[in-house]
Amino acid sequence: MLLKKRKLILVATDMISVAATIYCSYLIRFDGNLPDLYKNQIGIYILASLFIFAGSFHLFKLYNRIWQYASVGELYSLIRASLVGGAISYLFVYLVTGKTIPMSVFIGALQSNLFLTGGVRFAWRMFTDHYQRKKEHHNKALIIGAGDCGSIIAKELKQNQASIMTPVAFIDDDPRKQKSQIYGIPVVGDRQCIMDTVTKYEIRDIIIAIPSASKKELSAIIEICKATKANLKIIPILNDLISGKVSIKEIRDVEVEDLLGREPIKTDLKGIANYVEQKTVLITGAGGSIGSELCRQIAPFQPSKLLLLGHGENSIYTIEMELRTKFPELSIETLIADVQDRERIELIFQRYSPQVVFHAAAHKHVPLMERNPSEAIKNNVFGTKNVAECSDRYGAERFVLISTDKAVNPTSVMGTTKRIAEMLVQSLNTNSETLFAAVRFGNVLGSRGSVIPRFKQQIKHGGPVTVTHPEMIRYFMTIPEAVQLVIQAGALAKGGEVFILDMGAPVKIYDLARDLIRLSGFEPEVDIRIEYSGIRPGEKLFEELLTDEEGISSTKHNRIFIGKPSSLQRSLLEFEIKKLEAVLQEEAEVICGVLQDIVPTFRSEQVSVVEKTEQEKELSLV
Known part of the structure; x- marks a missing residue:
C-alpha cells in the first residue's frame, strides 16, 4: 500500500x-x-x-x-x-x-x-x-582499498539499512586515487595516513578491502592498523569479487591467521590424485580438528570409499553430515571404534582393506597427559601400533602418521609417546610393502585444545588472558595449511621418512595474546589484562622440529622437508614397548623412567625426581 x-x-x-x-x-x-x-x-x-x-x-x-x-x-x-x-x-x-x-x-x-x-x-x-542514514549508533568506518572491492563495499554500507557502519574515508596507496572521492567519500592518503585518519574521523571500524593483496602485504597493513583502537575487518576472497558476491556479508573480523603473512600453499593436485583417487582411504581421528579437515580435503579427489573412524559419535556424525551434503556421490563409511581395540581394528581392515591410511587419532593435550601418562601411551603408542601393524598385515599402500614438533627432544609424556609412534612406523617400514611416513608440525591455529580458542574464551569473559611465560615461543599454522601439506607429504613418501613442514617464523605467545585482544576491539593491559600462569608440566619455552641425529633435506615442494630416517632395530623397539606395556598400571615416575629408556632425550619432572632420589640414596650409603 x-x-x-x-x-x-x-x-x-x-x-x-x-x-x-x-x-x-x-x-x-x-x-x-x-x-x-x-x-x-x-x-x-x-x-x-x-x-x-x-x-x-x-x-x-x-x-x-x-x-x-x-x-x-x-x-x-x-x-x-x-x-x-x-x-x-x-x-x-x-x-x-x-x-x-x-x-x-x-x-x-x-x-x-x-x-x-x-x-x-x-x-x-x-x-x-x-x-x-545519519544515526548515532552507526560506527564510522575507514575502508582500506579504493578499488572495485572497496567501492562496492562503500556503496552497500551507505545503502544497506541493516549495516551499523558508515564509511567516511578511504585509504589507498595509489597516488592517482588520492585526494579524489568515491560516492562522496574522500580518499585521504596512503597507509601511512591510517593513524591520523582514525583519530581525525573518530573511526570505530577499519575494513581492509584488498582481496588481491598478498598475505605479506596484508600482514604489513594489519600491523599498522593494530596500533589504532579501531576494530579490524577484512574482505578475504578475491573470487567473491570476481563472481559478484562481495557484500557486507563477506566482511569478517581479522583473525590471528591473517597476521601470519604466509602466501597460499600450492598443492600438486596431480600427485595427490594419483595415490588417493579411486582408493579406499581410512582416516582415524576423523572427528578431530586435523582428521575432519583431512576428510574435507581428500573428498574432492574422488576416493572410491572414505572411511571415517573415530571414538566420539557426535564428532563423527557432524563430519559425516557435512561430507554427505557437499559430496553426495562420495561413498562414506562411518566407523565408531577405539584405536586401542586391536580386535576391532583388525575387523575393520579385514572388511574394508584400506589402501591409504591417515592416522590422526591421538591424545595431544600436554598437561592432561602429564597427569594421565598411561592413557597417553595406550592411545598414542599402542593405538598407533595397532593401526600401523594392521596396515602392514592387510596390504595398505601408504600409511601417514600425524606427528608433532613436541616429539623432538621431548619434555612431556605426550611428546615422548608421539616420538615412539614415529619410531614404530619407521621400524615397520624396513620390512614392509607399505610405505610408512610421519608428518611433523607445530601448533595448529583453532584446533581443539589450542591456545587461540582458550584466549578467545578468556577475552569473551573480560579477561584476564593467561600466558604461561613471557618468552614462550611456538610455531603456528592454520588447519587447512597443515592438512594440505600432510596430504602432499603422503604423495612424496618413499618410505621411512619424517616429513617436517615449514611453519614459518615462530611466534611469541605473549604477542599472540596482545594481537588477539586488539583484534577483539580491546586495549591490552587497559581493557583486558595479561597474566603469567607459569610453565605447565611437560611444556618447554620453545619447540624444535628436528632431533640431533636427523639431518634435513629438501623435497620438490618448497614447504616440506625430510628428516633423515633413524636406524632402528625392530626387535629392540618391540622389547622396550613390551616393558612399557608391563608398567602401564604403575606410578607416573616408573612409567616415565621406561619412556626415557626408549627415548633417551626425554626429560621430565617425574624422571628428575626419580634420579634425584636415587642420587640421594647413593650418597647416604657412602
Whole structure:
C-alpha cells in the first residue's frame, strides 16, 4: 500500500513538472505575452505530453526503480524516456494543429522537464543518504582499498539499512586515487595516513578491502592498523569479487591467521590424485580438528570409499553430515571404534582393506597427559601400533602418521609417546610393502585444545588472558595449511621418512595474546589484562622440529622437508614397548623412567625426581 502511494505521488510530481515546464517555456519564449496563435497549441501540447510522458516513463520502467539506490543506469533511462516522450509529443502536436512547436520552446521544455524529474529523484536519494542514514549508533568506518572491492563495499554500507557502519574515508596507496572521492567519500592518503585518519574521523571500524593483496602485504597493513583502537575487518576472497558476491556479508573480523603473512600453499593436485583417487582411504581421528579437515580435503579427489573412524559419535556424525551434503556421490563409511581395540581394528581392515591410511587419532593435550601418562601411551603408542601393524598385515599402500614438533627432544609424556609412534612406523617400514611416513608440525591455529580458542574464551569473559611465560615461543599454522601439506607429504613418501613442514617464523605467545585482544576491539593491559600462569608440566619455552641425529633435506615442494630416517632395530623397539606395556598400571615416575629408556632425550619432572632420589640414596650409603 505504501509502495503504491509513493508511485502515485511520483507520477503526480512528474506530470506537474511536464505541464509546468511546457507552460513556462512558452512564457519565456514570448516574454510573458502569449500570442493568441499559440494559446490553442499550448493546451494540446500540455494535454498530449501528460499522457505521452506517462506512457514513456512507464515503458522505461521509471516507476519500478528504487530511486534511493539511483545510479548512472537510472539517469540513462530517465534521459531516454524524456527524449522519447518529448519527440512523440512534438510530432503529435504538429499532426493535430498543423503547426510546429517553436524549437526554443521544445528544447527549453525538454531540458527543464529532465532537470525537474531527475532532480526530484536524486534529491530523494540525497535525503536518504544524508539524513535517514545519519544515526548515532552507526560506527564510522575507514575502508582500506579504493578499488572495485572497496567501492562496492562503500556503496552497500551507505545503502544497506541493516549495516551499523558508515564509511567516511578511504585509504589507498595509489597516488592517482588520492585526494579524489568515491560516492562522496574522500580518499585521504596512503597507509601511512591510517593513524591520523582514525583519530581525525573518530573511526570505530577499519575494513581492509584488498582481496588481491598478498598475505605479506596484508600482514604489513594489519600491523599498522593494530596500533589504532579501531576494530579490524577484512574482505578475504578475491573470487567473491570476481563472481559478484562481495557484500557486507563477506566482511569478517581479522583473525590471528591473517597476521601470519604466509602466501597460499600450492598443492600438486596431480600427485595427490594419483595415490588417493579411486582408493579406499581410512582416516582415524576423523572427528578431530586435523582428521575432519583431512576428510574435507581428500573428498574432492574422488576416493572410491572414505572411511571415517573415530571414538566420539557426535564428532563423527557432524563430519559425516557435512561430507554427505557437499559430496553426495562420495561413498562414506562411518566407523565408531577405539584405536586401542586391536580386535576391532583388525575387523575393520579385514572388511574394508584400506589402501591409504591417515592416522590422526591421538591424545595431544600436554598437561592432561602429564597427569594421565598411561592413557597417553595406550592411545598414542599402542593405538598407533595397532593401526600401523594392521596396515602392514592387510596390504595398505601408504600409511601417514600425524606427528608433532613436541616429539623432538621431548619434555612431556605426550611428546615422548608421539616420538615412539614415529619410531614404530619407521621400524615397520624396513620390512614392509607399505610405505610408512610421519608428518611433523607445530601448533595448529583453532584446533581443539589450542591456545587461540582458550584466549578467545578468556577475552569473551573480560579477561584476564593467561600466558604461561613471557618468552614462550611456538610455531603456528592454520588447519587447512597443515592438512594440505600432510596430504602432499603422503604423495612424496618413499618410505621411512619424517616429513617436517615449514611453519614459518615462530611466534611469541605473549604477542599472540596482545594481537588477539586488539583484534577483539580491546586495549591490552587497559581493557583486558595479561597474566603469567607459569610453565605447565611437560611444556618447554620453545619447540624444535628436528632431533640431533636427523639431518634435513629438501623435497620438490618448497614447504616440506625430510628428516633423515633413524636406524632402528625392530626387535629392540618391540622389547622396550613390551616393558612399557608391563608398567602401564604403575606410578607416573616408573612409567616415565621406561619412556626415557626408549627415548633417551626425554626429560621430565617425574624422571628428575626419580634420579634425584636415587642420587640421594647413593650418597647416604657412602
